[in-house]
Amino acid sequence: MTSISPSSHVAIAGAGLLGRLLAWRLLRGGRRVSLFDAGDLDTPPAAAWTAAGMVAPQCETAVSEASIYAMGTFALAQWPKWLAELDAEALWHAKGSLVVAHPQDMAALNQFRRDLEHALGEQANLQALDHAGLHHLEPDLAPGLRQGLYLENEAHLDNRELLVRLLAEIRGLGGQCHAHCPVETAPGEIVTPGGRQRFDWVIDCRGTGARPRQPGLRGVRGETLHVRTSEVHLSRPVRLMHPRYQLYVVPKPGHRFVIGATQIESEDRSPMSLQSSLELGSALFTLSPAFAEARILEQGVNLRPAFHDNLPRVTQQPGLISANGLFRHGYLLAPAVASHVLARLEGDTQLPFRSILDVRPLQEVSP
Ligand SMILES: Cc1cc2nc3c(=O)[nH]c(=O)nc-3n(C[C@H](O)[C@H](O)[C@H](O)COP(=O)(O)OP(=O)(O)OC[C@H]3O[C@@H](n4cnc5c(N)ncnc54)[C@H](O)[C@@H]3O)c2cc1C
Structure with missing residues (x-):
């Protein structure tokens, strides 16, 4: 399978920032989604729950690569649009x-x-x-x-409220949410403690939980x-x-x-x-x-x-996409990384931020 179809069933491993954002975007696009997290969904163990929610491309550029600034500038434009779709504009504070x-x-x-x-x-x-x-x-x-x-030109988000709002939307749109369910990922498969389940696509957004699969993380x-x-x-x-x-x-x-x-x-x-x-x-x-x-x-x-260079990366095999390495820039980079992953699923030839995110060959470890 090269790209997603209207009836595709997508499994997402990890209900932190990237997992929730992707689940919500896919459900809004009419896809079926099953979301798995090792922990609780209401007070998740995700770094996204601990984070401060700053969207600060300039401040971060003083200590990061220029690509972080490019993706962060995209985030400053994209978050308000997504928050409007969530009816959650009040969570965004563009006050510098x-x-x-x-x-x-x-x-x-x-x-x-x-x-x-x-x-x-x-x-x-x-x-x-x-x-x-x-x-x-x-x-x-x-x-x-x-x-x-x-x-x-910088901003900050009420990030915990955003995560709560995303989960409510995912549930409201019919997403299947599985809490306290640690999983492993494989092409087209989610491996739960109870066995293997097949999906059209699997997206691995487990953050540090993906270390067994992603050497160097x-x-x-x-x-x-x-x-x-x-x-x-x-x-x-x-x-x-x-x-x-x-x-x-x-x-x-x-x-x-x-x-x-x-x-x-x-x-x-x-x-x-x-x-x-x-x-x-x-x-x-x-x-x-x-x-x-x-x-x-x-x-x-x-x-x-x-990862070693503190830059995010997205890798792909047939039926499996992994997005990880957002480091201290999750809220700053998630709009760019999520848009890139969604474009890959759709089979788009124009991938946003391809030169930054799509740079290394896949070297993942099978479960
Ligand atoms: C103290 C701190 C402050 C921060 N402040 C900011 C900030 O101000 N601005 C900013 O842009 N970024 C900030 N960040 C960074 C940001 O939180 C991360 O970059 C972002 O959360 C990464 O998103 P993610 O979805 O990849 O991973 P996470 O948010 O960590 O989510 C991963 C999810 O995967 C789940 N998981 C793990 N293993 C498994 C498994 N085997 N099966 C199923 N599920 C699994 C976890 O339970 C978790 O819910 C901060 C981080 C920290 C720690």
Whole structure:
């Protein structure tokens, strides 16, 4: 079989970000879909549930390849369209991002700016803010923060609400959802603990769960704190530059904030260390002392799926497509990667982002 037909039955392994997005798009296109996840679907073990939901192509370009910027720019245009189809426009916040540093750390902020300008050249769309400009945008930031950069064209998503909304749509459109069902994938087959099931197509979106099949795939540990306070109001993600780490704070509905910083080369999923917790908490306090009374709701630890070059890849055999390696850019890259996978299924000759995603021969391991 070369491409999908109207009656095709597609199995998707992994109901994280990519799995849900693809299931929803396929169901909307009239296809039958069965979605399998090893964990719970309401509070999934997916990296997508732990993530902060920033869609920040410029900020990420300072530390990534130019292709990330190209796919991220596509995401900025595509998410609002998909969210409108989901009747979920309110989950999208196109209010830009701020990058700040304390006066003693201005060298880190200046270096970030140079990296960005070097990477993006004339496309770098950043605005230097003085004290008044910074506090006009975010009045609750600590008065001691005197300068910042404003990246106006960035956005953030209420990502957990998006995942919940996608699942409801998938169910409403007749998708068969199987929770607590770890699977292996093979061309045209899903292998469950109960046996093998045949499908017209299988899409493997298991993130780090696909490691047995995809040599070279690794997990990169990330940690987050979720806090709640009505004492601080932020309208957009704020990144704090520091010589040793970069902290980010992302506002969420219900006076919640997600704080993260770490990118640790480890596949350890054990709870957050005391040191990480202290560093995140104290850096947050310096962003705004009013965070002192915030209540800690949750500590999140998860693994970002990444290949050696930290770039995503899509591979294909007859009856099986694998999409993985979104690393720290899931929400930034998912529209591009999902559009590429859907175009492959349709047998399109014009594959979006082909030169980035379709670059390596398949070297997968059979189950
Ligand atoms: C702390 C942190 C912060 C992040 N912040 C951002 C951010 O601000 N912006 C951004 O763009 N990205 C961010 N990311 C990255 C983003 O979360 C990931 O890139 C994205 O979730 C990858 O999507 P995915 O669908 O490939 O994998 P996942 O979202 O991890 O989903 C994989 C799914 O597969 C399931 N699975 C695994 N094994 C099996 C199996 N054998 N059978 C069935 N199901 C299986 C898992 O249970 C899971 O539900 C962050 C990640 C972390 C950890």
